[in-house]
Amino acid sequence: MSVQPFDAKRQSRGAPGASMGAGGEASCYENLAGAAARPRISSTSPAAQAAVAMSTPSVSTASDTPSSTHLVLIPSYNPGEKLDETVRSARAQWNPVWVVVDGSTDGSAARLQAMAERDPGLHVIVLPANRGKGGAVLAGMEAAAARGFTHVLTMDSDGQHPAQLISGFMAASQAAPEAMVLGLPKFDASAPQLRVQGRRLSNLFADVETLWAGIGDSLYGFRVYPIAPLTAIMQRQMWMRRFDFDPEAAVRLCWAGVRPIRIEAPVRYFSAGEGGVSHFNYVRDNLLLAGMHLRLVSGFALRLPLLVGRRLFP
Numbered sequence: 001m002s003v004q005p006f007d008a009k010r011q012s013r014g015a016p017g018a019s020m021g022a023g024g025e026a027s028c029y030e031n032l033a034g035a036a037a038r039p040r041i042s043s044t045s046p047a048a049q050a051a052v053a054m055s056t057p058s059v060s061t062a063s064d065t066p067s068s069t070h071l072v073l074i075p076s077y078n079p080g081e082k083l084d085e086t087v088r089s090a091r092a093q094w095n096p097v098w099v100v101v102d103g104s105t106d107g108s109a110a111r112l113q114a115m116a117e118r119d120p121g122l123h124v125i126v127l128p129a130n131r132g133k134g135g136a137v138l139a140g141m142e143a144a145a146a147r148g149f150t151h152v153l154t155m156d157s158d159g160q161h162p163a164q165l166i167s168g169f170m171a172a173s174q175a176a177p178e179a180m181v182l183g184l185p186k187f188d189a190s191a192p193q194l195r196v197q198g199r200r201l202s203n204l205f206a207d208v209e210t211l212w213a214g215i216g217d218s219l220y221g222f223r224v225y226p227i228a229p230l231t232a233i234m235q236r237q238m239w240m241r242r243f244d245f246d247p248e249a250a251v252r253l254c255w256a257g258v259r260p261i262r263i264e265a266p267v268r269y270f271s272a273g274e275g276g277v278s279h280f281n282y283v284r285d286n287l288l289l290a291g292m293h294l295r296l297v298s299g300f301a302l303r304l305p306l307l308v309g310r311r312l313f314p
Contacts, residue, residue: 066095066121069177070170070224071144073152075136076112077102082159084111087122089163090155094170095121099157100140103130133221134245138234141227151177153224161222162265172261173224180258182215182250183222183265190269198286205293206247209300210254211307216262218247225249229256243285244292251296255303257310 072094076083090097101109101124109126116122125143127136141152151173155161161183172181187196199219206218223246233252234240240248254260300307 064095067170069149070094070151070153070173071149072097072166073137073140073144073154074099074157075102075133075140075154076100076104076108076157077130077133077136078104078106079108079157080106083108083157084115086155086157086159086161086163087112087115090166091119091121093163093166094153096123097121098123098125098140098144098152100136101126102132102136103127132242132245134234134241134249137245138231138241141225141231145227145231149227151224151226153181153222155222160267160269162267165222165263165265169222169224169263169265172263176259176261177226178259179261180226180250180253181224181261181263182217183220184216184262185220185222185267186264187267191267202247202289202293205296206251209251209293209296211311213254213307214260214262215250215254216260218250220265220267221246222265222267223250225253226258229253229258239292239295242288244288247289248292248296255299255307 072090074087074090074097076099079086087097087099099112099122101112109124112122112124113126116124125140127139131139137152137154144152153166153169153173155163155166165183169181169183173179199217202218203215206215207213230249230253233249233256240252250260
């Protein structure tokens with residue numbers, strides 16, 4: 001159990017993987033029953049391929065030791081009724097799970113705090129004001145780094161991402177900790193075609209900006225990031241705080257030499273009647289992406305000799 005109002009100046013340094021209770025004691029974690037899926041992986045790393053291929057469905061028990069290096073990080077802003085199910089599904093697959101409440105005004109913070117009171121493997125950080133997805137992820141990563149964690153798996157709080165693949169993604173990351181593990185979305189009939197087709201342009205820009213380093217899909221947020229390089233990148237600039245976070249994170253990590261591993265993963269869009277909530281604004285967020293790619297193309301031009309050298313002499 002852990003519920004934490006965010007204060008960057010007062011991040012406690014507990015034992016790696018330990019969640020600190022109100023009195024300062026390190027709480028133990030509980031891992032609920034779950035099964036590890038066996039996803040398709042696309043990677044140049046034999047170790048990462050072997051890790052996922054060898055992962056077999058298993059049932060976790062409450063006595064399982066929590067990971068001291070990898071955690072699930074869920075940024076959340078007014079997510080709707082799918083939040084509770086998403087958190088429970090993530091906890092069934094991994095321990096620990098952290099949720100960053102990003103200035104939500106829908107009462108979800110209180111629900112999460114009640115869940116954390118009953119679940120030692122759930123940690124909640126409450127931000128007093130909305131910072132955007134990237135800002136919430138950065139706050140979570142800074143707090144995680146202070147506890148000794150090295151990697152975070154990010155997933156949306158609205159149920160779109162496949163919690164059953166958490167174990168497979170984590171296995172790939174643990175086999176290749178220097179890499180980032182990126183979900184390669186497989187859309188079903190629920191996906192809005194305008195968004196499916198529109199993301200192809202962003203993906204093309206990301207391929208050009210990295211000389212086709214292998215990002216796959218620039219916008220899919222179901223990923224495992226190494227904390228140290230991503231935090232350092234974000235702390236040096238004011239961007240990557242909102243909808244521009246996922247594509248810019250992938251591109252800039254590629255520039256920094258972090259190799260991408262791609263794993264296929266389904267994505268499900270829920271209608272309003274099914275409890276789905278979307279904060280995507282076609283005009284505002286597409287303008288944000290356009291400005292982001294202008295920045296990245298400029299950065300690509302400056303880094304072109306370095307990127308060419310890496311491709312010629314890997």
